Each structure stands twice: as C-alpha cells, then as structure tokens.
Amino acid sequence: MTETNFSPKFEKGMSILSKRWTGLILFQLFKGKQRFCEIQSALPLSGRVLSERLKELEVEGIVKRKVFPEIPVRIEYSLTEKGRATLPIITATQNWSEEWILVE
C-alpha cells in the first residue's frame, strides 16, 4: 500500500481539485474577479469553509487575493494562470453532469 501506480503530480492534482466545493468555487471565479461575499452568496457553503478553500487555493497558486487599501478594505479574488488552466476539467465535468446526472 505504500507504492502506487499513479504519477505523483496526478495524485496531488486530484487531491487539490477534489476537495468538496473547490470545483464550484473555480467555476464561480471563471465569471471574473469577485469579493468574498459575492462568491459566498453564489455558493451553498459556510463562510468558514469558503475561507478555508480560498486560502488553500491561494497557497497552491490557483487563486490570487488582492487587497485594496480602502476604508473599509476591499479584497478581490481571481484565478491565476494555473487556475484558468483548469477550464477543460470544469467544462468536461459540466458536460458529463448535464448528460448523465439525474436530479429530482
């Protein structure tokens, strides 16, 4: 169980992207840069979890956080080049879901 057949890059990539909500956060950010409250109002998750996910994505270089020193302070989130490069994954997941997922 210590050796696996997978490329370590693939394994790490999968583990980053397959965290709950990460895909939907990326999808939302493809609409353009947004403030925390805008992302939150578009997604059914708590502020605590959103903040945790955004932090992880920032650490991985997928999301960029820009602080504007206004009063009150304005913070905008956007996708980096690495983040925008996930578009084919998000699109493929959308296509598959529309074709195969049944919802009541």
Add this chain to the structure above:
Amino acid sequence: MTETNFSPKFEKGMSILSKRWTGLILFQLFKGKQRFCEIQSALPLSGRVLSERLKELEVEGIVKRKVFPEIPVRIEYSLTEKGRATLPIITATQNWSEEWILVE
C-alpha cells in the same frame, strides 16, 4: 444562501466526482475490470474507504459489481457507460496536473 447559480446536475456531478479518491479509483478502473484487492493494491487508501467509495459509485451507476459464484466467491468491478464517460474529466485532470503541479 439557499439559492445557487449552478445547474443542480453540475452541482450533483461535482459532489459525486469530488469525493476524496474517487478520481483515482476511476482512473484505475479505466485499466479494465478488477477485483477489490487489485484496486486496493494500486491505491494508497484503506480497504474500508475503498469499499465505501465503490459502493457509492455503484449506487450512482458509475461502477458495476459482478459476483461470480465460485468458491471462494470472485467479485469484479468495472466501469459502466456512465463511468467510462468520465474519461475527458480524468484526462483533463491528468494534463493539468502534469503541466502545473510541482512535487518534491
């Protein structure tokens, strides 16, 4: 926070595929039908978690479980058509990971 901008199909599809290990299990099953122990030896996860994930994927119609009434009983797992249709997602994730993920 109750309304979201997402298609319910996309939201459900994402939540199915973005469970930890699910992507790697699908990737492994693209190699062909396999017994539980074969999948397990290829993946760094416990038998309990693998069994849970396979059950969920079976319920969603993504994985097929076939029991051969031999002694001892033989059980094989394979992808259904719905499961095989995730190939573009897995491939896009592999490509992105190879291009963008750094591992030590």
